[in-house]
Amino acid sequence: MLVAGGTDLYPKLKRRQFDPDTLIGLSGLEELRRVTGDARSGLRLGALVTLAEAAEHSALVQAHPGYAEAAGLVSSPPLRNVGTIGGNLCVDTRCNYYDMTYEWRESVGFCLKKDGDICLVAPGSPRCWAISSSDTAPVAIALGATVTLVGPEGERELPVSAPYRDDGIEYLAKRPFEVLVSLRLPPTDGVRTAYAKLRRRGSIDFPIAGAGVALKTDGHCVEWARLVMSGVGSHPVEAPAAGEFLAGKQLTAEVIAAAAELAAKPAKPLDNADLNHFWRKRMVRVLVEQALERAATQDQGVLGRG
Amino acid sequence: MAERQELKVVGRPLPRVDAAAKVTGVAVYADDLHLPRMLHCRILRSPHPHARIVSVDATAARRIPGVKAVLTGQDLPIRFGILPVSQDERALESEKVRYVGDPVAAVAAVEEEIAEAALRSIRVEYELLQPVMSIEEALQEPPDEPIHDRAYTRQPANLHRRVNYEFGDLEAGFAAADHVREDVFFFQGNTHLPMEQHSAVATYVDGRLTLWSSTQVVHYVHRTLAKVLELPMNRVRVIGAVHGGGFGGKTDPFSHEIVVARLAMVTGRPVKCTLTREEVFYAHRGRHPVMMWVRTGVTRGGRITGQHWRTALDGGAYGSYGAASVFYTGTLQTVTYDIPAYKFEGVRVFTNKAPCGPKRGHGTPQPRFALELHLEKIAVDLGLDPVELKRQNFVKPFTRSVNWLRVTSCGLEECTEKVLAASGYRRRERRPGRGMGFAVSAYMSGAGTAIYWNDMPHSEVNLKVDRTGVTAFCGAMEIGQGSDSVLALVVAEELGIGPGEVRLTTADTDLTPVDLGSYSSRVTFMAGNAALEAARRMRLLLVEAVAEKMGVRGDLSEIEVGDGRVGDFSFEEACELATARFGALSSTGSYTPPRMGGPFKGSGVGPSPAYSYSACVLALEADARTGLVRVERVWIAHDVGRAINPLLVAGQVEGSVYMGLGEALMEEQAYRKGRHKWPSMLEYKSPTFVDMPEVETFIVETIDPEGPYGAKEAGQGPLLPVIPALNAALHDALGIWIDEVPVTPEKVLRALEAKSKGQPPRHGPKGFPAVDYGAPIRVEPPDPRDMRVGEELEAAFREAEGRRLC
Amino acid sequence: MNKFDLRLARPYAPQQFAMLNELYRDVQREALRLRVNGEDVEILVPVHKTLLEVLREDMGLTGTKHGCELGECGTCTVLVDGRPQLSCLLLPIQLGRNEITTVEGLGGTAQLTPLQQAFAELGAAQCGYCTPAMLLAATSLLRQEPKPTRQTIREALAGNLCRCTGYVKIVEAVELAAERTRHG
Incomplete structure (x- = not known):
């Protein structure tokens, strides 16, 4: 099993959610710690760049503030000093029947995702409903970023969205021994990004819903927009209908509200994270609106805010 | 000796006496102890909420290399519990388990990992019983068997304790009302979540047991160890290690303390047990979930x-302090408001959850x-200003309440004035989504009646003075609240030296005289008074010796004590003179609260030698679309009597505000499928730095006639008004009532939805269950001006026919 | 004991316990050189032992506390190359040449740092259990940002929980130390 920062994996090892025979630390790979490029050419982030470095990296903040913001909203400061951007993309799906100690899980009865054969959230379900909990994946996907994976069969670059699967257990389709080595973010080229995160507290907590937005305008109207949500399914959930709806429209309050309505439709929070899931479902719309509003106002003056 | 006017060290914002140790990391907490040959202990806990134990087989565990001892329930059969009336726990259960986390077996091994592995080899066969997970279920007859034996509870269903009192003529009270209102409320349970996990280390040498523990009550742990291990108390020594936070959560004797003690006796080696964070959630003894029904009559x-x-408390699996907790849900309402006729019915039930007990504010x-919010609603009904409604009902200083509680100093008015003025409550901007709320509260400065009824002092202090200086000995336990600093300041003040010159030995049962421990906000008042007495006696010895040397006769008051001098001599010289004159110097002080309770059974819960008072205004922003609440600022005024150290008082007040906000908005000991829903610090939400608003603290000093230098309590009372102030502010902001704690955004939206549909604009419990509280004990109220206590009061009771002294 | 326990990752059947000593001997141990508080320390540790455990159990540096051992409370914060990290989630085998600072590496009782002084003076430590972590996180903050605003202080320390103080006095102490450092 591979480990980068270990901020998510180590607690899970202590709770016996994984039982690998061997851990392979990636931290010695110095070349995966670099950020290269700029807003004009696009940026390449080594997988071991820490979330704190990403959040504070001036070229990155300038190029894709929404991505940097998302990195800066992950967990808490000491964990962002260790947790990596690669780790956050690959972060294990979460469920409050699963992210518990061995003894607790044994007591309630083991679940599908580890040691058991039923889903405790949806007992009739043949699949696992653990939640995708990456803060950075939504913006990266919305941006059309790519990741490079290196394995015994060589190197391949693919869209960030490609490896994710809508399955709480097999949420990431990497080939055996494949390592995510870098994330490539496209040139800024007028693209605006934003991320809105929902959590109970202002720090430490994982997202219980999140919305990442990337969009480009011609000065008046949206040329294209992509919206991706975190915390509402077993994978980062895209909302293509909302993106299509936005194309060609001015970002007025009404348009934003209508797009958010569309975006929230595919979101399916279940009762396996903090706070009530019906409420979380309602909040998705608000989060998408917030993200769109923030993306719209990144550049003062051009876009309609009526 | 006359009270001196000018105080030298008392009242100054001095650093705590243990500040340097704490900021350099050298303070030794229980888990920091590492003794030679020390073994590590882990405890096997029940995975089932309710089950009979059929068999326990630890054969395999005993065979594991590195395992030095295994204990099962048969090794520790004697029951214990903090209250004499609730001896219902065992260190390791052998008959049945009553909640997920109930201890069943324990292992001591050379490594913690080996102990842990050995636990997994212990085979326990259980016969599952129907778990009881709510108050409503516990009120019904169980399908199989009650959680505790009927022989112990002597109650139907899963009831633990019922109380029913009527003070004065309630019927007449309601008949005199122009308006009567009823409300129901629910307060969810929550836990202390101290940063330090409970930890204990035991040694057994020369037939003497020593236990270091992160406890708030060395004396009660001492009693419990002696009882369960069948050792005379003089063979047991309990030492309070530097303490990493209690808030009431370390006020019971715990299974792991007994288990490591027995393991040390069995193995002859030191044994340590540190609970995991998950186990801390099971140790619990936190805030009871309480359902409440209240009916009040008011004039126009x-x-x-x-x-x-009417109250109903979800007690969890064991008694703990619960027999007192149920009283506390009905007792202290009358020390803030003057209520001429008062009835209180309470019940505590057993459920298959981690046991509840005392958390900051215990039961109040x-x-x-409920009370503060209920009065807000009455004010709305009557079209009155809620502050003025509350204010006209405030108790007056030096009065006796309808349920016989004697109120002495009372700063309710001053506290109210302070927070109203500072917050601009009256001039607040009325805008949807923004609101301010006001609430008051009171709390005890120690319980007037001890847990074990006897005539001995509640706190004792010994003072030793010799040619090397001063040492104070006291059983009081420093838990972070600053009790060591208070002792040092009191002694320093009386002896005219600096607090740094007072050496302290506290919370060590071999060395220190008994103090009952750090709970019910008793230490400043009681240990402070004991220290004051000891120090004044010592001061007299020093003055007499110096006077003799100076040739002063008769009036010794001209011998000044202060600034390191006694009369013409330095303090050190005075110590030498006194030692030469009297021989070995020591003095003692003690504090016993006077008998204060009324002439009825159960009057022991509620009386306190003094009550602290608080008032709070809270400003918030609430989003009607999301239901999210952001607290902007809290103004809190606390009548502490006198701030012996204003820095520490402010710290206690701010910490109370913080904990109140956590309870109001997020903290929840929730259960699902028979077990704790989220026993982790990630999922049990406690506020972080960025969730905490600005707090403005005002210390009000009313100089209580019986407190040391006039001091009362500081550590618990200020939590109380914060929660209702938040709910009142929410009503101010959005016109809704959330009659339930915690206030989650979903509940806010539900209430708004009800409001938009023209239903009552609230979210909360629909009703209150039917409970048979039995026949009430009817008590005639006292004359409100009757301030008699102790002998005088007892004599009065003896005279009055038909009244029984309790 | 929220500990790594790689060799015991799977629950063993009772008969397998006879093999436990064998398993124990098989634990991979590494001789490591760590730089802690400016001193080089050589230790032989099982590879799965966390920095928290090594500091407290092997090096006697018990100033570093723990509240959950799962990365949820911040109590075990140490500085690694000047930045706060959680020692319960760090493996010494991954650290190598990094400079580790614990509370014992700040000032001692004889010479407190301005932050320690301010914490002591303002009562920012009550039970004191979270204090070492708070001091280290604040030390890192003030090195990077000598004039932090209140909000900056709150955000920088937001990974560290405290249950006693309501954070009020901690924020004030960091402000005081920052001011004194600038003017002193």
């Missing part, structure tokens, strides 16, 4: 004419939340 002008309470934050 808002004067209360009568009040009737729940009814305080």
Whole structure:
């Protein structure tokens, strides 16, 4: 099993959610710690760049503030000093029947995702409903970023969205021994990004819903927009209908509200994270609106805010 | 000796005496102890909420290399519990388990990992019983068997304790009312979440047991170890290690303390047990979930004419302090408001959850939340200003309440003035989504009656003075609240030296005289008074010796003590003179609260030698679309009597505000499928730095006639008004009532939805379950001006026919 | 004991316990050189032992506390190359040449740092259990940002929980130390 920062994996090892025979630390790979490029050419982030470095990296903040913001909203400061951007993309799906100690899980009865054969959230379900909990994946996907994976069969670059699967257990389709080595973010080229995160507290907590937005305008109207949500399914959930709806429209309050309505439709929070899931479902719309509003106002003056 | 006017060290914002140790990391907490040959202990806990134990087989565990001892329930059969009436726990259960986390077996091994592995080899066969997970279920007859034996509870269903009192003529009270209102409320349970996990280390040498523990009550742990291990108390020594936070959560004797003690006796080696964070959630003893029903009669002008309470407490699996907790849900309402007729019915039930007990405010934050909100609603009904409605009902200083509680100093008015003025409550901007709320509260400065009824002092202090200086000995336990600093300041003040010159030995049962421990906000008042007495006696010895040397006769008051001098001599010289004159110097002080309770059974819960008072205004922003609440600022004024150290008082007040906000908005000991829903610090939400608003603290000093230098309590009372102030502010902001704690955004939206549909604009419990509280004990109220206590009061009771002294 | 326990990752059947000593001997141990508080320390540790455990159990540096051992409370914060990290989630085998600072590496009782002084003076430590972590996180903050605003202080320390103080006095102490450092 591979480990980068270990901020998510180590607690899970202590709770016996994984039982690998061997851990392979990636931290010695110095070349995966670099950020290269700029807003004009696009940026390449080594997988071991820490979330704190990403959040504070001036070229990155300038190029894709929404991505940097998302990195800066992950967990808490000491964990962002260790947790990596690669780790956050690959972060294990979460469920409050699963992210518990061995003894607790044994007591309630083991679940599908580890040691058991039923889903405790949806007992009739043949699949696992653990939640995708990456803060950075939504913006990266919305941006059309790519990741490079290196394995015994060589190197391949693919869209960030490609490896994710809508399955709480097999949420990431990497080939055996494949390592995510870098994330490539496209040139800024007028693209605006934003991320809105929902959590109970202002720090430490994982997202219980999140919305990442990337969009480009011609000065008046949206040329294209992509919206991706975190915390509402077993994978980062895209909302293509909302993106299509936005194309060609001015970002007025009404348009934003209508797009958010569309975006929230595919979101399916279940009762396996903090706070009530019906409420979380309602909040998705608000989060998408917030993200769109923030993306719209990144550049003062051009876009309609009526 | 006359009270001196000018105080030298008392009242100054000095650093705590243990500050340097704590900021350099050298303070030794229980888990920091590492003794030679020390073994590590882990405890096997029940995975089932309710089950009979059929068999326990630890054969395999005993065979594991590195395992030095295994204990099962048969090794520790004697029951214990903090209250003499609730001896219902075992260090390791052998008959049945009553909650997920109930201890069943224990292992001591050379490594913690080996102990842990050995636990997994212990085979326990269980016969599952139907778990009881709510108050409503516990009120019904169980399908199989009650959680505790009927022989112990002597109650139907899963009831633990019932109380029913009527003070004065309630019927007449309601008859005199122009308006009567009823409300129901629910306060969810929550836990202390100290940063330090409980930890204990035991050694057994020369037939003497020593236990270091992160406990708030060395004396009660001492008693419990002696009882369960069948050792005379003089063979047991309990030492309070530097303490990493209690808040009431380390006020019971715990299984792991007994287990490591027995393991040390069995193995002859030191044994340590540190609970995991998950186990800390199971140790619990936290805030009881309480359902409440309250009915109040008022005149048109808002004067209360009568009040009737019903409460139902979810006690969890064991008694703990619960027999007292149920009283506390009905007792202290009358020390903030003057209520001429008062009825209180309470019940505590057993459920298959981690046992509840005392958390900061013990049993009173729940009814305080309900009471303050209930009065807000009455004010709305009558079209009155809620502050003025509350204010006209405030108790007056030096009066006796309808349920016989003697109120002495009372700064309710001053506290109210402070927070109203500072917050601009009256001039607040009325805008949807923004609101301010006001609430008051009171709390005890120590319980007037001890847990074990006897005539001995509640606190004792010994003072040793010799040619090397001063040492104070006291059983009081420093838990972070600053009790060591208070002792040092009191002694320093009386002896005219600096607090740094007072050496302290505290919370060590071999060395220190008994103090009952750090709970019920008793230490400043009681240990402070004991220290004051000891120091004044010592001062007299020093003055006499110096006077003799100076040739002063008769009036010794001209011998000045202060600034390191006694009369013409330095303090050190005075110590030498006194030692030469009297021989070995020591003095003692003690404090025993006077008998204060009324002439009825159960009057022991509630009386305190003094009550602290608080008032709070809270400003918030609430989003009607999301239901999210952001607290902007809290103004809190606390009548502490006198701030012996204002820095520490402010710290206690701010910490109380913080904990109140956590309870109001997020903290929840929730259960699902028979077990704790989220026993982790990630999922049990406690506020972080960025969730905490600005707090403005005002210390009000009323100089209580019986407190040391006039001091009362600081550590618990200020939590109480914060929670109802938040809910009142929410009503101010959005016009809705959330009659339930915690206030989650979903509940806010539900209430708004009800409001938009023209239904009552609230979210909360729909009703209150039917409970048979039995026949009430009817008590005639006292004359409100009757301030007699102790001998005088007892004599009065003896005279009055038909009244029994309790 | 929220500990790594790689060799015991799977629950063993009772008969397998006879093999436990064998398993124990098989634990991979590494001789490591760590730089802690400016001193080089050589230790032989099982590879799965966390920095928290090594500091407290092997090096006697018990100033570093723990509240959950799962990365949820911040109590075990140490500085690694000047930045706060959680020692319960760090493996010494991954650290190598990094400079580790614990509370014992700040000032001692004889010479407190301005932050320690301010914490002591303002009562920012009550039970004191979270204090070492708070001091280290604040030390890192003030090195990077000598004039932090209140909000900056709150955000920088937001990974560290405290249950006693309501954070009020901690924020004030960091402000005081920052001011004194600038003017002193």
